[in-house]
Amino acid sequence: xxxxxxxxxxxxxxxxxxxxxxxxxxxxxxxxxxxxxxxxxxxxxxxxxxxxxxxxxxxxxxxxxxxxxxxxxxxxxxxxxxxxxxxxxxxxxxxxxxxxxxxxxxxxxxxxxxxxxxxxxxxxxxxxxxxxxxxxxxxxxxxxxxxxxxxxxxxxxxxxxxxxxxxxxxxxxxxxxxxxxxxxxxxxxxxxxxxxxxxxxxxxxxxxxxxxxxxxxxx
Amino acid sequence: xxxxxxxxxxxxxxxxxxxxxxxxxxxxxxxxxxxxxxxxxxxxxxxxxxxxxxxxxxxxxxxxxxxxxxxxxxxxxxxxxxxxxxxxxxxxxxxxxxxxxxxxxxxxxxxxxxxxxxxxxxxxxxxxxxxxxxxxxxxxxxxxxxxxxxxxxxxxxxxxxxxxxxxxxxxxxxxxxxxxxxxxxxxxxxxxx
Numbered sequence: 001x002x003x004x005x006x007x008x009x010x011x012x013x014x015x016x017x018x019x020x021x022x023x024x025x026x027x028x029x030x031x032x033x034x035x036x037x038x039x040x041x042x043x044x045x046x047x048x049x050x051x052x053x054x055x056x057x058x059x060x061x062x063x064x065x066x067x068x069x070x071x072x073x074x075x076x077x078x079x080x081x082x083x084x085x086x087x088x089x090x091x092x093x094x095x096x097x098x099x100x101x102x103x104x105x106x107x108x109x110x111x112x113x114x115x116x117x118x119x120x121x122x123x124x125x126x127x128x129x130x131x132x133x134x135x136x137x138x139x140x141x142x143x144x145x146x147x148x149x150x151x152x153x154x155x156x157x158x159x160x161x162x163x164x165x166x167x168x169x170x171x172x173x174x175x176x177x178x179x180x181x182x183x184x185x186x187x188x189x190x191x192x193x194x195x196x197x198x199x200x201x202x203x204x205x206x207x208x209x210x211x212x213x214x215x216x217x218x219x
Numbered sequence: 220x221x222x223x224x225x226x227x228x229x230x231x232x233x234x235x236x237x238x239x240x241x242x243x244x245x246x247x248x249x250x251x252x253x254x255x256x257x258x259x260x261x262x263x264x265x266x267x268x269x270x271x272x273x274x275x276x277x278x279x280x281x282x283x284x285x286x287x288x289x290x291x292x293x294x295x296x297x298x299x300x301x302x303x304x305x306x307x308x309x310x311x312x313x314x315x316x317x318x319x320x321x322x323x324x325x326x327x328x329x330x331x332x333x334x335x336x337x338x339x340x341x342x343x344x345x346x347x348x349x350x351x352x353x354x355x356x357x358x359x360x361x362x363x364x365x366x367x368x369x370x371x372x373x374x375x376x377x378x379x380x381x382x383x384x385x386x387x388x389x390x391x392x393x394x395x396x397x398x399x400x401x402x403x404x405x406x407x408x409x410x411x412x
Binding site for chain 1: 303
C-alpha cells in the first residue's frame with residue numbers, strides 16, 4: 001500500500017486538475033477507489049484548486065446575466081435534451097488506446113484486471129471510458145459524459161451473442177473531469193460480447209430504451 | 220436591496236431551498252458567488268460573452284441538481300468553482316484550433332474600480348483572496364507557471380512538458396508540489412476545512 005502511495009502521490013494533483021490522459025486517470029481512479037489516504041489527498045487538492053478562483057481579479061458580470069438566469073428559471077423548463085446535447089459536446093479528446101492494461105497491471109495487484117476501452121456512441125460522440133474488471137468487481141471510468149437531465153440516469157449493459165442484455169447498474173455523472181463508478185459485473189462475463197451505456201429514466205430500465213452514449217467490445 | 224432573510228442563510232441552507240424550487244434562494248446564491256464565478260470564467264476564457272454562458276450553465280445546473288450536493292463531503296464553493304473552472308476549460312479546449320497565447324500571471328493588479336462592494340465586503344472571501352495571492356506569490360516561478368497552465372489553460376501535463384521543454388516527471392512533480400503548498404498555506408491560516 002505504501003508503495004502505491006509513492007507511485008500515485010505525484011499523479012493526484014494532475015488528476016484533480018484533469019491534466020492526465022484518460023488511461024492514466026483510470027489507473028489513478030482504480031487506486032483511489034481502494035485507498036482512503038489518497039481519497040483524502042484528492043479532497044484537499046480539490047479545495048486548494050477551487051481556492052485558486054479567489055486569486056483572480058474580481059470582475060462583476062453585467063446585470064443582464066442575473067436577469068437571464070432568473071428568466072430561465074421562471075420559464076417552465078423541459079429543455080433537458082437540448083441541455084444534454086450542449087453538455088455532451090463539452091470535451092473533445094480522442095484517446096490512444098490500450099495503454100491502460102500494462103499500466104494498471106504493473107501497479108496493481110498480481111491478479112490481472114480486464115480493461116475494456118469504451119468509445120462514444122451516437123448520443124455522445126466525444127465521450128470515452130474504460131471498464132476495469134478485477135475479481136468480479138467493475139469500475140467504470142468516463143470522460144466527457146454530460147450530467148444527465150433531471151429524472152434520467154445512465155445505465156450500463158452487458159450484451160451476449162444473441163443480443164440478450166443484462167444491466168450492470170445505473171449511475172449519474174457529476175460535473176468533474178472524470179467520472180468513476182462501481183458497477184455490477186455478471187459472474188459469467190465470458191458469455192458476453194459487448195458492453196454499452198444508454199440514457200434511461202431514473203431507476204433504470206429492464207432493457208435499453210434511450211440513446212447509447214458509450215460502447216465497447218468484450219472480444 | 221436584496222432579500223435580507225436569504226442573506227443570513229449559509230450556502231448549504233440556500234441549496235436546500237433551491238432543491239425545493241425556491242427561486243429567491245438561487246438569486247441569493249448568485250448574488251453571493253456569481254461575480255467570482257464570472258471572474259474565474261473570464262480569466263480562463265478571456266471573453267465576457269462565453270464567460271457569461273459558462274456561469275449561466277453552472278447556475279442552471281445548480282438549479283436542476285441542488286439536491287446532489289453533499290455538504291458533508293465538500294464545501295459548496297469547492298463544488299461551484301470546480302464546475303466553473305472545468306466547464307470554462309472544456310470550452311477552451313474546444314476552441315483549441317488556434318495556438319494558445321502565453322498566459323499572463325494570475326497575480327494581476329486588482330481592478331479596484333470594478334470590485335462589487337457587496338461581494339468584496341465578505342470578510343472570508345477577502346481574506347481568502349489575499350491569502351491565495353500570497354500563496355501563489357510564495358511558489359517558485361517554475362511551480363506557479365505549471366499550476367497556471369494546468370488550472371487556467373486546462374493543458375495536460377504532456378502539453379505543459381512540451382511547451383516548457385521539461386521532462387514529464389518534472390511537470391508532474393511541480394504540479395504536485397504547487398497544489399500541496401497552496402493547500403498547506405491556506406490550511407495553516409484556517410482558510411480550508
